[in-house]
Amino acid sequence: MPYHTGDDGFNSVGFSPDGKFLYVGNDAGIVRLYENFDDFHPNSNSLSTFDANRITSIATTNQYWLSTSTDGILRRYNQFSDSSPEHIWSSSLAATCVATSKGGWVAVASEGPDIMLVNLYDIQETKKLQGHRGNVRKLSWHPHKNLLASCGADGKLLVWDTAAHRSEPLTDVAMLLPSIADHESLAYKYDCSAVWHPSGDCFFVATSTRTIVKVDSSSWKSTTLFIPPQNPVTALAVSPNGAYLAIASNHQVSILDVVKKNVIATHTNPDEDPSKKPCITQIAFQPNANALVWVTTIGTFTRLTDVVPGKYPSPFEKIQVREPEPPVQNDVADLLQQIDAANAVDNEGEQKEVEDEEKGDDTGEVSDAEDEPSLVQVTSLQEHFQPGETPLSQNKKYLAINKIGYIERTEVPGLDSSMESHHIIDVKFFDESKRRRIHFTDEVGYTLGYLGERGILLAANSKIETEPAQVLFRPYLDMNASEEWTYQLNPGCSIVGIASGALAPRGSTKNMSDGDLDGRILGMGGQFVSMVASHEWVFVVHGPASSVDGSQNLSYTLINFEDFSVRQRDLLPLGENVQLKWIGITEEGAPAIFDSVGRIHVLTKYRIPHHASWARIFDSELLERKQGKHESYWPIAIFGSTLLCVILKGNDTHPSHPLPPPQELPIEMPFTSENKAEEKVAREHLLLEILRDGLDDQLTNDEIVKTEQNMDKDLVLLIQSACKLSQIPRAIELAKLIHNARFLDAVLKIAQFYRFEGLEEKIRALKAIREAEEDQRLIIAREKRAQWTRPDPLVRGLADVSYAAPQTKTFQHSEPPPTISRPGLALAVPVKETTRFPASSSSMPPPPLPSDSTSSENKRKRDEVDDFASSQDSVLPPPKQKVNPFARKNGVDTNRNPFGVKGGANRTTIQKSDSFFDKVETAEDAPKSTAKRGPKPKDKKKEGPKQTTLFGMMMDKKEKARVADSETQDSDVSMSDFSVVADESQPELPEEWEETQPVDMVETQPVMQES
Structure with a gap:
C-alpha cells in the first residue's frame, strides 16, 4: 500500500542499516525521521533538525546519520541522542553527495571535481581524491572493501582504492554515464550512482544508452544486464539480498530478477497526479521488509509494500544457496561436463541456475551462479564498436573519427519534463575546401556513423520491436534530399556496425528495400566486433562468444566488393588480456589495427590470396616522447610512416569536446638495434x-x-x-x-x-x-x-558420348576375363616331321584366337573408324608370322607321352624304310673318285649359301650321315618299343643329291603297333 506526504519538497531518502529508521530530507532544510511506518503524516512525526539550506544527500551508519546541504557543510548526528549536530567538513561550494563505509570513512563531494575522505572517528584525518573534470554527482562504497566508486558530470565512472597510498584512481571504467554540463537540467537530478551488489562482486549502473550494465569488480569489464523497453532510467536500487534490482523510469518502478534477467513486477503511485509527470530521482529498499521508498522531482515521498510478489523469494531474507559438490578429478566424464558448463556462459555473463525454475518457486531457493567454482576462466568477447567512436561525454558523442573528419552527435534535453530530448548531427571535415560541412537535426535517433570516401552513413535502431531499423546514406557533393537513400531492415533486427566503401553511379536512384536485389547477405562466423571499408573490399572483425585462454581470439575476413569473394581470412595478432581498440586503412590501402597496449599492425600481401601476414610497425611504449610521461594515443589515420592521432593526457581514454588538434607521430618499427637506418630500410621495404x-x-x-x-x-x-x-x-x-x-x-x-x-x-x-x-x-x-590475381580457368567440357566407352557398373558381369595368347610362354608340343628341316610358317596352324566370353549383346558397336580399319585389313596381305616349332599346341595333353601307346589300340612296331637306307649304304661303300677337280671358272657367278643344319656345317659326308642317323634314333624311349613304317610312295633320290637340297616329302602317318 503506498503512502506519501504530499508536496513537501522531499528530495533525498535513507534507511538506517537495521531498517528501523527512515530519514527523509526536503528543500526546506528539514530532515524528518520516521519510526512508525504505518503513519507518514507530517504532524504525527517528530521534527529531527533544521538545516540552513536545502538537503542534498543523506547517509547512515549504526551510530550516526549524516547530511549534506547547499551551504557546503557536512553534518553528523547521533542516532540515539538529541545533541546538536557536529560539523565534520565544510566547503565554500554546495555539498552534493555523501556516502559512508563500514571501515569508518565518509566520502563527501561538492560542486567541483575533488572528493574528500574523512575519518568518522578522527575527523582530523582526511584524504583528497582528484580525477574528475566536472562536478562529482554520486558516491558509493564497496560493501566490504575500501573501494569507492564516483560518478561525475563529465561522464566518468572512477573506482578508487582508498587503502592504497595513491592519488590516482584504481581504474577508469569505460564511459558509461551521460555527460551533463547543465546542472539545472532534469537529467542532472537523476541518480547515477554505481549500485554495489551485497556480495561486492559487481555493481550496476544506468548508462547513457538507456541500458543497465553489470561491471565485474575483478576485471572491471561491463556486460549488459537489461535494456528497459522505454524511457530513460532515473534511479537504481538493489535488494538487501542482491536477488532483485529496482529500476525507476520516470514515475514507474520495475522489479528485475537479477539472475533470470526478467521483470517480475511493475509499480506506480496511484495517488500521484500523472499530469505533473513526476520523475523518481532516488529509490531505496527497506533492509528489513518487502518495501520500497522513493522521492520524485515534484517533492513527493512514497513507501510501497509488497513490491516483490509473494510467489518469489523475499528481497531481504538471506538466500539459501546450495553448496556445489566438489569435482571428482579422477572422473573424466564429470571433468568434461564441468568444462562444457563453463564454456556455455555467454558474453553477457548469463549464468544457469542450479535448480530449475519450478523448484526455486516452491522452495524459495535461488541459485547464485557466480559462487560456483569453475575449472577454467572464461573470457567474454569485447563489445562491438565503430572505428573512432567515443562514449557520450558532456551531452556530446563522436560517432566516427577518421582521416576525412568526424561526426559529432549532440544531445539536446527538453526544456521541461513534458518535452523529449532530440539530437543534432554535425559533420566536420579537416579539409573543408573539398567537402562542405553538414549540419542537421536528427529526428530518428542515429547511434552509428561512418565517414566514407563518397558520403556519410548513419544508422539507427528502433526503440520498438515492431518498427524496423534503418540506414541513411548522404553523399558529400549532392546534399539535397533527392540524392540520399535509406534502407530498412526487417522488424526485430538491430544494426551493430556499418561501413561505406563505394557509391552508386551518379543519377541512379537507390531506394533499397527487402525485395531489392542490389546486394547480397553474407553470413559471418562468430559475433561481430567492427568493420571498415575501402573502395575495393570490406575488412570485418569477428570472434567467438567467449574463450578460455584469456585472449579474445578475434578473426578477420577480407571480402571483395566485386564478387563478394573472401580474399583473406585469419586471426588477429592480439595477445592475452589485449583488446582491439581501432581498425582502419592506411593511405596505401592496407588494413591496420591498434590494440589496448599501444601496438599497430599492418596487413601485408593482402592482395595475394592466402598470402597475407601481420607486420608490427609501431609500439607506443617505445616512443622517446612517452618516456616519463603519462599519456596515451587515439589513432585517426596512417599516412606512410606517419601516425595521425589525438594525444590523451593522464587517464583519459577518449578525445574530449571539442576535438583537440590531431598531431603527427613518426612510425618506427620496434627493432632492438639502435641503428635507425636499418629500421628505416625495413620500413621502406615494407612500404614498397x-x-x-x-x-x-x-x-x-x-x-x-x-x-x-x-x-x-x-x-x-x-x-x-x-x-x-x-x-x-x-x-x-x-x-x-x-x-x-x-x-x-x-x-x-x-x-x-x-x-x-x-x-x-x-x-x-x-x-x-x-x-x-x-x-x-x-x-x-x-x-x-598477374599470375597471382589471374582467375581460375574454366572447367573442362564433358567428353563426346558418341566416342566414349559405355559406362558399366561395378560387378555387372560375372564372366571370366578373355584369354590372352602368349606363344612365347606356351609349352612345347612335339611334331612329327619326315625330314630334319622344320615345316614352313605357312604350313603351321595359326595361333588360336582369344575366346570371347561376352555375348554379342554386350559388345559395343564398331564406329566408323573401326569399320575403316577393318576394310583396310581385308585388302592388305597379312604379315608373315613366325611360329615356334617347339611351341605348345592347343588341345594336346602335355602330361601324356607323345610316343606312348594309346589305350585300347594294337601295339605295332614302326618298320624302318629300306629303300632310302640301302641307297645311302651303297653310296658309302662305292670307291672314292681320285680325279681332281679342275679350277672353277672365274666368270662364273658365286652362288648363294646352301641350306644346312648347325650339325651339318664344317663336316664331311660320313660325319653328316652318322649325325643324321643318330638324330632319327634319338628319343626318350627305347626303339624296341616301336618302329616306324615308311610310306612306299616316297620318291627316289638321285645319286648327286646332297642333304642340303630341299625335296618335297610326303609326310608318313604314324601307326602304333604293339611290340
Whole structure:
C-alpha cells in the first residue's frame, strides 16, 4: 500500500542499516525521521533538525546519520541522542553527495571535481581524491572493501582504492554515464550512482544508452544486464539480498530478477497526479521488509509494500544457496561436463541456475551462479564498436573519427519534463575546401556513423520491436534530399556496425528495400566486433562468444566488393588480456589495427590470396616522447610512416569536446638495434611491397620510384658503415637490396677506397646482373602479380558420348576375363616331321584366337573408324608370322607321352624304310673318285649359301650321315618299343643329291603297333 506526504519538497531518502529508521530530507532544510511506518503524516512525526539550506544527500551508519546541504557543510548526528549536530567538513561550494563505509570513512563531494575522505572517528584525518573534470554527482562504497566508486558530470565512472597510498584512481571504467554540463537540467537530478551488489562482486549502473550494465569488480569489464523497453532510467536500487534490482523510469518502478534477467513486477503511485509527470530521482529498499521508498522531482515521498510478489523469494531474507559438490578429478566424464558448463556462459555473463525454475518457486531457493567454482576462466568477447567512436561525454558523442573528419552527435534535453530530448548531427571535415560541412537535426535517433570516401552513413535502431531499423546514406557533393537513400531492415533486427566503401553511379536512384536485389547477405562466423571499408573490399572483425585462454581470439575476413569473394581470412595478432581498440586503412590501402597496449599492425600481401601476414610497425611504449610521461594515443589515420592521432593526457581514454588538434607521430618499427637506418630500410621495404602489390598493369609509378631511390641512398650509407667495420658479408647482403644499378657505382667507389678487391669483384658482377635485368625486372614483377590475381580457368567440357566407352557398373558381369595368347610362354608340343628341316610358317596352324566370353549383346558397336580399319585389313596381305616349332599346341595333353601307346589300340612296331637306307649304304661303300677337280671358272657367278643344319656345317659326308642317323634314333624311349613304317610312295633320290637340297616329302602317318 503506498503512502506519501504530499508536496513537501522531499528530495533525498535513507534507511538506517537495521531498517528501523527512515530519514527523509526536503528543500526546506528539514530532515524528518520516521519510526512508525504505518503513519507518514507530517504532524504525527517528530521534527529531527533544521538545516540552513536545502538537503542534498543523506547517509547512515549504526551510530550516526549524516547530511549534506547547499551551504557546503557536512553534518553528523547521533542516532540515539538529541545533541546538536557536529560539523565534520565544510566547503565554500554546495555539498552534493555523501556516502559512508563500514571501515569508518565518509566520502563527501561538492560542486567541483575533488572528493574528500574523512575519518568518522578522527575527523582530523582526511584524504583528497582528484580525477574528475566536472562536478562529482554520486558516491558509493564497496560493501566490504575500501573501494569507492564516483560518478561525475563529465561522464566518468572512477573506482578508487582508498587503502592504497595513491592519488590516482584504481581504474577508469569505460564511459558509461551521460555527460551533463547543465546542472539545472532534469537529467542532472537523476541518480547515477554505481549500485554495489551485497556480495561486492559487481555493481550496476544506468548508462547513457538507456541500458543497465553489470561491471565485474575483478576485471572491471561491463556486460549488459537489461535494456528497459522505454524511457530513460532515473534511479537504481538493489535488494538487501542482491536477488532483485529496482529500476525507476520516470514515475514507474520495475522489479528485475537479477539472475533470470526478467521483470517480475511493475509499480506506480496511484495517488500521484500523472499530469505533473513526476520523475523518481532516488529509490531505496527497506533492509528489513518487502518495501520500497522513493522521492520524485515534484517533492513527493512514497513507501510501497509488497513490491516483490509473494510467489518469489523475499528481497531481504538471506538466500539459501546450495553448496556445489566438489569435482571428482579422477572422473573424466564429470571433468568434461564441468568444462562444457563453463564454456556455455555467454558474453553477457548469463549464468544457469542450479535448480530449475519450478523448484526455486516452491522452495524459495535461488541459485547464485557466480559462487560456483569453475575449472577454467572464461573470457567474454569485447563489445562491438565503430572505428573512432567515443562514449557520450558532456551531452556530446563522436560517432566516427577518421582521416576525412568526424561526426559529432549532440544531445539536446527538453526544456521541461513534458518535452523529449532530440539530437543534432554535425559533420566536420579537416579539409573543408573539398567537402562542405553538414549540419542537421536528427529526428530518428542515429547511434552509428561512418565517414566514407563518397558520403556519410548513419544508422539507427528502433526503440520498438515492431518498427524496423534503418540506414541513411548522404553523399558529400549532392546534399539535397533527392540524392540520399535509406534502407530498412526487417522488424526485430538491430544494426551493430556499418561501413561505406563505394557509391552508386551518379543519377541512379537507390531506394533499397527487402525485395531489392542490389546486394547480397553474407553470413559471418562468430559475433561481430567492427568493420571498415575501402573502395575495393570490406575488412570485418569477428570472434567467438567467449574463450578460455584469456585472449579474445578475434578473426578477420577480407571480402571483395566485386564478387563478394573472401580474399583473406585469419586471426588477429592480439595477445592475452589485449583488446582491439581501432581498425582502419592506411593511405596505401592496407588494413591496420591498434590494440589496448599501444601496438599497430599492418596487413601485408593482402592482395595475394592466402598470402597475407601481420607486420608490427609501431609500439607506443617505445616512443622517446612517452618516456616519463603519462599519456596515451587515439589513432585517426596512417599516412606512410606517419601516425595521425589525438594525444590523451593522464587517464583519459577518449578525445574530449571539442576535438583537440590531431598531431603527427613518426612510425618506427620496434627493432632492438639502435641503428635507425636499418629500421628505416625495413620500413621502406615494407612500404614498397604494399605499393607494388597495388599496381595493376602499370610497371611502376612516381611514388615507387621515389621510394626506391630513398631506400637505395640509405643502403649505400649502411654499406659504407659495414665497410668501415670490415663487415664484408653484411655489405654484400645490403648491396643485393639495391634496386638501381647506378647506385652500385657508389658502392664500387666505397670498395675501392677501403681496398676490398673481393667486394669490388662481386659488386661488378652484381652490377652486370642489374644492368641486364633492368628492362625485364619490372615486366617480370607485373607478370608475377598477374599470375597471382589471374582467375581460375574454366572447367573442362564433358567428353563426346558418341566416342566414349559405355559406362558399366561395378560387378555387372560375372564372366571370366578373355584369354590372352602368349606363344612365347606356351609349352612345347612335339611334331612329327619326315625330314630334319622344320615345316614352313605357312604350313603351321595359326595361333588360336582369344575366346570371347561376352555375348554379342554386350559388345559395343564398331564406329566408323573401326569399320575403316577393318576394310583396310581385308585388302592388305597379312604379315608373315613366325611360329615356334617347339611351341605348345592347343588341345594336346602335355602330361601324356607323345610316343606312348594309346589305350585300347594294337601295339605295332614302326618298320624302318629300306629303300632310302640301302641307297645311302651303297653310296658309302662305292670307291672314292681320285680325279681332281679342275679350277672353277672365274666368270662364273658365286652362288648363294646352301641350306644346312648347325650339325651339318664344317663336316664331311660320313660325319653328316652318322649325325643324321643318330638324330632319327634319338628319343626318350627305347626303339624296341616301336618302329616306324615308311610310306612306299616316297620318291627316289638321285645319286648327286646332297642333304642340303630341299625335296618335297610326303609326310608318313604314324601307326602304333604293339611290340
